[in-house]
Amino acid sequence: MTAHGFRALYERLRSRAAAQPTMNGRCGALRHLTPERVAAAAAEVRLGHTVSLAAPIETEPGPDAPEPATHRMTGPGPRDLGSDGLHFATDRFAMNVHGDADSHLDALCHVVFDGELYGGVPASTVTAEGARSLSVDVLENGIVGRGVLLDIPRLRGVPWLEPGDHVTSGDLTGAEAAQGVHVGPGDLLFVRVGHRLRRTGLGRWNVATARAGLHPTALEFLAERKVAVLGGDGNNDTAPSAVEDIAFPVHVLAIQAMGIHLMDYLRFEELVAVCARTERWSFLSVIAPLRLPGATGSPVNPIAVL
Incomplete structure (x- = not known):
């Protein structure tokens, strides 16, 4: 796809998103997730079976996680373990939220394109202290709605x-x-x-340079259907990029042009098995990112309820 073709697609999707009014303070494409649609999504529950769509957080370095999350115990100390009385096990956790291995959600302040965030918000609102607008804290009440899984390898x-x-x-x-x-x-x-099944079967690789994902033109499907959130078991963007000189065109179109929150590097294998067995590919989905004011994203553990 040429840079010119991408620009035309970008302007078309951005204009379409801008023409749709916001509702009840919802941010971006979440305007499509009305209270009525949230209530209707509850009818998707038939089995009372819950499935996590997140992968375990990586703490070992590898080609797709050169700087993995760190987890260390801060207590109790060796002396406490051998003594009577009350003691607490404590620990500390840190991670690169937007890495290429761990399941995470991208806030609408994550993508800067042509000096702007989604909705024309100036890029200068992202500061060393955090994002003053469109941060993950917009999702303080979580996201609950009807989830649909489309299995392309199948x-x-x-x-x-x-x-x-x-x-x-x-x-x-x-x-x-x-x-x-x-x-x-x-x-x-x-x-x-x-992506996750290939990673398990063939081993980890440098996904920064080679991965499957959506073609930028597939975002027109999301616009036409008024999708509220997009999640993938890869990065959602293909590598090498389908667009000249733009490494992450799907991120630009979804987040910055359309206001769609993205979730990257989820895991669908257990969900696929349940959906195939029941012949139902829709479900109630609950997403609860951390409340991190000013953050550009969050580790996330989406739950499908079937």
Whole structure:
């Protein structure tokens, strides 16, 4: 895709998002997730079965996590362990939120493009002390809605998509038809490319230079269906990029142009098994990022309730 073609797509999607009014203080594409749609999503629960869509946080370095999360115990001390009385086990945790291994959510302040954040907010609002606008704290009440999983490897008859492969709008509509499900306004869309299964089967690799993801033009599907949130088991963006001189076109289009919160590096294998067994690919989804005022994202553990 040429840079000129991307710019045309960007302006088209941005204009479309700007023309839609906000509701009840909701931010970005969450305007599509109305209280009525949240209430309707509760009807998706049939089994009372919950499934985590997050992967365990990585603490060992590897090609996709050269600086992994750190976890260390701060108590009790050796002397406390051998003594009577009350003692507490305590620990400390730190991570690079936007790495290439751990499940995380991107806030709308995460992407700066042409000097602006989503909605024309100046990039200068992101400071050394944190983002003064559009931070993850916008989601202080969480996100609850109807989740839909589209399994692209299942559609193509392969275990996973190879790095560099693109998910197209045709793939998304084809997966809908094959799975008997329809993505509608306010839905939380989860797109599986098989990244986690490939990682388990073949080992870790440098996903910064090679990964499967969505083609930028697939974002038109999200705009047409008024999707509220996008989550993938990879980065959502393909590498190498499909666009000249823009490394993360899907992030630019989804977050900065359309106001869609993204979730990267989720895990869908357990959910796929349940959905295939029950022949139902929609479910209640609950997402509760940490309340981190000023933060550009958060580790996240989305839960599917079937």
